[in-house]
Amino acid sequence: MTRPKTHRFDTLSLHAGARPDPATGARATPIHQSASFVFPDADHAAALFNMERAGHVYSRISNPTCAVLEERVAALEGGVGAIATASGQAALHLAIATLMGAGGHVVASRALYGGSHNLLEYTLPRFGIATTFVDPRDADAWRAAIRPETRLLFGETLGNPGLDVLDVPRVAELAHEHGLPLLVDSTFTTPWLMRPFEHGADLVFHSATKFLSGHGVVIGGVLVDAGTFDWDGVRSRGKFPTLTEPYSGFHDMVFAEESTTAAFLLRARREGLRDFGACMAPMTAWQILQGIETLPVRMQRHVENTRRIVAFLAGQPMVAAVRYPERPDHPDHALAQRLLPRGCGAVFSVDLAATREQGRRFIESLRLFSHLANVGDAKSLVIHPASTTHFRVPAQDLARAGIAEGTIRLSIGLEDPEDLIEDLSRALHAAGKA
Amino acid sequence: MRVGVDGREVYCYTGTRAVDPARPTIVFVHGAGNDHSVFALQSRYFAHHRRNVLAVDLPGHGRSAGPPLGSVEAIADWVAGLLDAAGIGEAALVGHSLGALAALEAAARHPSRITRIALLGPAIPMAVADALLEAARVDDHVAFELIAGWSHSPARQIGGNPVPGMWMMGQTLRLMERSRPGALYSDLRACQAYANGLAAARDVRCPALLVVGARDLMAPPKAAQGLAAALAEKRVTTLPECGHAMMAEQPDAVLDALAAFL
Numbered sequence: 001m002t003r004p005k006t007h008r009f010d011t012l013s014l015h016a017g018a019r020p021d022p023a024t025g026a027r028a029t030p031i032h033q034s035a036s037f038v039f040p041d042a043d044h045a046a047a048l049f050n051m052e053r054a055g056h057v058y059s060r061i062s063n064p065t066c067a068v069l070e071e072r073v074a075a076l077e078g079g080v081g082a083i084a085t086a087s088g089q090a091a092l093h094l095a096i097a098t099l100m101g102a103g104g105h106v107v108a109s110r111a112l113y114g115g116s117h118n119l120l121e122y123t124l125p126r127f128g129i130a131t132t133f134v135d136p137r138d139a140d141a142w143r144a145a146i147r148p149e150t151r152l153l154f155g156e157t158l159g160n161p162g163l164d165v166l167d168v169p170r171v172a173e174l175a176h177e178h179g180l181p182l183l184v185d186s187t188f189t190t191p192w193l194m195r196p197f198e199h200g201a202d203l204v205f206h207s208a209t210k211f212l213s214g215h216g217v218v219i220g221g222v223l224v225d226a227g228t229f230d231w232d233g234v235r236s237r238g239k240f241p242t243l244t245e246p247y248s249g250f251h252d253m254v255f256a257e258e259s260t261t262a263a264f265l266l267r268a269r270r271e272g273l274r275d276f277g278a279c280m281a282p283m284t285a286w287q288i289l290q291g292i293e294t295l296p297v298r299m300q301r302h303v304e305n306t307r308r309i310v311a312f313l314a315g316q317p318m319v320a321a322v323r324y325p326e327r328p329d330h331p332d333h334a335l336a337q338r339l340l341p342r343g344c345g346a347v348f349s350v351d352l353a354a355t356r357e358q359g360r361r362f363i364e365s366l367r368l369f370s371h372l373a374n375v376g377d378a379k380s381l382v383i384h385p386a387s388t389t390h391f392r393v394p395a396q397d398l399a400r401a402g403i404a405e406g407t408i409r410l411s412i413g414l415e416d417p418e419d420l421i422e423d424l425s426r427a428l429h430a431a432g433k434a
Numbered sequence: 435m436r437v438g439v440d441g442r443e444v445y446c447y448t449g450t451r452a453v454d455p456a457r458p459t460i461v462f463v464h465g466a467g468n469d470h471s472v473f474a475l476q477s478r479y480f481a482h483h484r485r486n487v488l489a490v491d492l493p494g495h496g497r498s499a500g501p502p503l504g505s506v507e508a509i510a511d512w513v514a515g516l517l518d519a520a521g522i523g524e525a526a527l528v529g530h531s532l533g534a535l536a537a538l539e540a541a542a543r544h545p546s547r548i549t550r551i552a553l554l555g556p557a558i559p560m561a562v563a564d565a566l567l568e569a570a571r572v573d574d575h576v577a578f579e580l581i582a583g584w585s586h587s588p589a590r591q592i593g594g595n596p597v598p599g600m601w602m603m604g605q606t607l608r609l610m611e612r613s614r615p616g617a618l619y620s621d622l623r624a625c626q627a628y629a630n631g632l633a634a635a636r637d638v639r640c641p642a643l644l645v646v647g648a649r650d651l652m653a654p655p656k657a658a659q660g661l662a663a664a665l666a667e668k669r670v671t672t673l674p675e676c677g678h679a680m681m682a683e684q685p686d687a688v689l690d691a692l693a694a695f696l
Contacts, residue, residue, distance in 0.1 A: 002565035062598035070599035
């Protein structure tokens, strides 16, 4: 049978969304460092504002460099489009604010990045949006937490920091049974390791600060729409008036009628970016594009190095536990083999059988690993979650999220793995003497 | 807007404007497996520039009820029925692909109702590859993938969507994935079976615009030549480096051609 010829992932990583600049012939995507864009005439200007013509007006709403990044990530994820945001947190907020207002409710995995947990647990309730946190492995808990006012299910492809693997197909199916979309934070996996839309997710966001940009030099986020969710379907009807009813903020536009496949992105851009303003700077978009060009080769090396380090640490007496889903003792090992055949990423955590002082000595004795609050850098990183990224999370919630006092989170970079093993070996030895 | 045609509910996108009988009307007719949203930019423009716009979801597509109509002739007569149902005496037609064939046939069959026809991506005959037809017959996803691949010029398969942030290939796939089982096959068979194109063109008395994509693989430019020759009053606009999905690939060029004609 005749098969379609379309470009493959590695090619799209380099090319999707971009073309040689028609004005100059520049092969690299230009950095369009301009706040605004000139209108050819008054009618064209009015048509751009009223969505009758395509193009750019003002860089808070869209920008040519950011648009290349958006198109590229959408292509890699297999979605219909994307919106670049000021940060991953801005992408999460944009998704939620587009789908609901006061009175809305989210069901979220409790294995979340601390910043996401803060937004849902403490900040959004001030605006009338509540969240119920559930054990991501407990399908009954997801189902039981859904209320009439629930508008979104949310989890991370790999939970932070215990690497709980989200059963995306199962949670998506459950969401769809209730006429709800599933949003996943795919930061730890990137589309190279998992394309959540192929497993039923409806929306994906990334902290592009991490593996997408890959070098720890920018803050940015990307929100991607699969274009599959029917906002006005039999089960979802009436739940998403922001998309299915006239919007007085844009000439009574009904977004789901304006665009069959991209109603969510239309509203998110035309309201969320316009009014909240958490847009990405073009220079940031350009740096993330540079990172994505090498995403496939970097992710492969990240995973290879991580496997070496995990194997080393698992054999050390001071290491009580290594939480990495490729290990048979990880509770999500079988699920990871199914959903993450290329690997489980480059972030994992270990529990040290050590006193607090020994843990501190371990981190401070590392020379190559940088002690900081980030993951997904080309350089290896380490942090103590209980006292940093998750310090606002109550103790019982910490335990539920798989974080102990002695838990150390590592993000494995692209250094020679032997050098990393030597660094870890030295630090463990120093900790043992503390 | 929703109206009843032949006892079935039909959805028409109007650009969020009420139909004003004092204004001229343009009816937009989409192609195989699509819906009104392929004309989003162009139809919205005319709705806000002193025209009534009815961008339809054909029966069995999008938000419209009923089975697909199954032949170009049936769609042409259905368009006349739509005008009756909407209380509109006459209208210009803009059709893409299958919709272009329907616009041509409607102008020939209902000359008192159709004032102008704009045919986007037309071809006479509109041959459909056996592999595509067979995949559509069994509702194989490959049919959608083949159309996505053949409908976009090589450059746009890489990207550079004029609409910021949108991935054109993904949108084309998703829209067709939403089509009801059998709808694409019915539409493609209608294209394949349509044999009255040149005769209809010779009967057309209203002005016609042909918009041709120079890189169109679904409706190659040479397949529009005979059609253009048979039309009495016509204008041909060829869009360089443009594929079949021309409203997405070059939305402004399509709009400019339509605005100059309509």
